[in-house]
Amino acid sequence: MSKGYSFAVLSLVLAATTAPSLVEAKSYNGDGYRTKHRAHNHHSKAGGDNVSCLTSEARNLLARIRGQFGNVEIVSTCRPGARIAGTGRPSKHASGQAIDFRVPGRKAEVVRWLIANHKNGGTMTYHDMDHIHVDVGARFVALNRPSGRT
Secondary structure: OOHHHHHHHHHHHHHHHHOOOOHHHOEEOOOOEEOOOOOOOOOOHHHOOOOOOOOHHHHHHHHHHHHHHOOOEEEEOOOOOOEOOOOOOEOHHHHOOEEEEEOOOOHHHHHHHHHHHOOOOEEEEEOOOOOEEEEOOOOEEEEEEOOOOO
């Protein structure tokens, strides 16, 4: 790994671990966090925290994450018709290839592990949300991104 790449990854991890949490701006209702935003029904039970809808590759990824970190809190899985905010392109959630989850108090540790160990898909965090997004497909890392919510 080149020094430039190592520095970039370290910078992204540090940005993700030092970004303020917006838990205060959300209300917990027992089923999950519901935000004040309307762009996606991202966190509801109806929005998909079921894992049986995931592709086998996504279920295997979740099993690896659970094997490393225990029973993670699923925020969202399959959301038929889901689109990527601001682009209109289909989301990996629409096809059962993405998982949004939390591991309270261990977000930075989980992100570091994913960067090192998840090579067959994406890892993403958002500056205004407290969950981690992972998906299967092309490898990418995008930390502390805007969510596209208004």
